[in-house]
Amino acid sequence: MLKYCLFSFLLLTALNARSQAVWKLPEVAQTKFSGSVYPITKFGAVPDGYTLNTKSIQAAIDACTAKGGGVVAVPPGLWLTGPLTLKSNVNLNLAAGATLLFTKDKTQYPLVKANWEGFEQMRNQSPISAKNAVNIAITGNGIIDGNGDAWRMVKKDKLTESQWKNLVASGGVLAEGGKTWMPSESYAKGNAMKDPGRLSPDKDAAFYQSVKDFFRPNLVVLTSCDKVLLEGVTFQNSPAWCLHPLMSKNITVRNVFVKNPWYAQNGDGIDLESCSNVLIENSKFDVGDDGLCMKSGRDADGRKRAMPTKDVIIRGCTVYAAHGGFVVGSEMSGGVNNVYVSNCTFIGSDIGLRFKTTRGRGGIVENIFIKDIFMKDIPGDAVLFDMYYMAKDPIALAGEKRELPKVEKLAVDETTPQFRNIQISNIYVNGAQRAVFLRGLPEMAVKNISISNAVFQSKQGIEIQESAGIQFKNVQVYSGNTNPVVDIINSRDIRFDQFKYSNNAKTLLRLSGSGVGNIGFQNTDYKNVTNKVEATLGASAAAVSFK
Structure with missing residues (x-):
């Protein structure tokens, strides 16, 4: 036990030291195109919202790539089309006032072998797709509309x-x-x-x-591509996920607006799946499911693929309606690592920072570095790590009944997921249901999480279950429910340094379960709390020290 505690302390110290250092960010190779321009009108496209322009627009793309690449220009207008395939060295550029509108006619979308939530499936062809393409882009100031209302339940x-x-x-x-x-x-x-x-x-x-209608396509799917640029465009009303880079690398997403109805089933903003060397910056998301989501395949399929999402930079982004602002999982079976998130704002997102998985996934999520995050009006948890994801919306609808998961300890094997070595700093939350929720598995704790320099204004405080090696430094929790401020269940090696809380707190800390041990508070004022610690269900007050 002494060795484990020392290891946890050293690891947390190393994480905190790294947080103070300048991040060494991954490099993302950029696109470059020739000056040749291919207006879609030269290939017969008509901007009346009635004429189906699939053949004309695809002909422009094909001609552009065949002649060495350049810009396929979409002028102002309402351009109705079926699914399009983007090809190497092509920049599909939408002028201001241009809307690329994908038809509601599902017969125009052939069934193809594709991928859904991490494993191979039959799907309708995506409105825009590319495979094994190099140096491709979708740019401009126009709109791409997937007509998703025709597809969704x-x-x-x-x-x-x-x-x-x-x-x-x-x-x-x-x-x-x-x-x-x-x-x-x-x-x-x-x-x-x-x-x-x-x-x-x-x-x-x-x-x-x-059952063709059930196979809703993602709006933009880029599979095994290299050097990708998405810039300036509004992507909206997707049948399912909106932007889905899959097994691709060197991706830049800049100044885009991703918009789906808040009720859109599986209406994710962007899902990076098994991708590397990615930059997402200065973009806005207002969607029906997760906003900025990191994935790497599901269960055995994802583990077999063994391609983590890694070396990702996310900065200067805003997420409005969404199930989560920045999200990892739940399909993370190939792993997620080396992700750097900074200067992002979440307003009205169900969860702010959302890490989710479940038994059966396997995979390791580690080395995630997050700082300078600003949240307002979060209906659920500001920060959440949950290893009991149940494939439900994070906020229950009125009258919806949910049961707590059955708690049992299982053997650790390749199907056991892991969250570990994650550093979060400079987090400021004005309004949330709960400040922090950590819930691991009895056989696999959420490990080595550091939260520092944070202010949470929330209805509830901090709850920690089946976790180990957790550090809170200079964290303030001002919650309406102060009984208790911190709830710890079967967790070990938890440190609070310079912890502040509401002046009217009744119970600062509640311990539950025989697995609780080595809890410490220091540099904290206890004079305004009615009861420092309460121990229940096999826990002992001797497990905590106050300095």
Whole structure:
């Protein structure tokens, strides 16, 4: 035990020292294009919102790449199109006033072998896709609209009564006692199955066709590409995830606006999956699911791929409506490491910093460095680490009942996920349900997390379960519920240095469970607290020291 405590102390000291040093950021190779311009009008495109321009726009892209590359120019107008394939050395540039509108006609989207949530599946072709392309870009000041409302199911509780009535009157199918709307019978059939899109010998083309509507495409999918630039454009109304770089590298995302309805099922902003050398900066996200999300494949498929998302820089971004502002997981089976997040603002996001996983994933998330984060009006947790992710929205809808997970200790193997070695500093939160929530597994604690220089204004304080080697330094928690301010369950080696809290606190610390040990407070004022420590359920007050 002494060796473990010493190791934790040294590791936390090293993490804190690194936080004070200048980050050595990864390098991201940039795109470069020739000056040749290929206006889509020269290939027959018509900007009337009625004419289907798929062939014309694709012809412009094909001609551009065949002649060595350049700019495919989309002038102002409403350009209706089917799915497009971006190719090497092509910069698809949308002028201000240009909207690339993808058709609602699902027959225009062929079924293709693709990837969904980390494993291979049959999907409808994405509105914009590229594979094995080098030096590609989507730039300008225009809009790319995925017409996602034609694809998505919608929950009644997420709409007003008038919106719901109009949606039901438009057609589609009702399910789950009339509380869920689906766009078609084909969608409903697929929704009732487990993994209908997963590729297997027993499924033929007729089967996939029968549930085609269920296979919602992501708006932009860039697979195994190198040197990618997304700049200036508004990406909106995606059928599923909006931006999805997959197994790609040297990606720059700058000054984009990603916009999905807040009720959009799986309406993520950007999902980096098994990508490396990435810069995301000065961009805004207002979406229906996670905002800035790091992934690396799901369960055995992700572990077999063994490609972590790594060497990522995120800075100067703003996230509004989202399930999480900056998110890791839950599909992180290939690992996530060396991610640097700074100067980001989360306003109204369900969770601020969200780390989520569950048993079966495996994978290691480590060396994540976060600083200068500003949050306002967070409905859930400002900072969350949860290894019991249950694939549900983080904030329960009115009347929705949820049960706590069953707590049991299992054997550690390749399916056991890990969160470790994560440093968070300079966090300022004006309004949250809870300041910090850490929940590991009995067999695998959330390990070596450092939070420093933080001010949390929240309804609840800090809760720590099944965690080890956690450090809070110069952290202030001003919570409405001060009984207790800090709740620790079966966790060890927790340090609070220069900890401040509400003056009317009743109980500073509650300990629960026989696994609690080596808890320490120092440089903290205790004179205004009614009760410093309360021990329950097998815990002992002797496990904590106050200096």
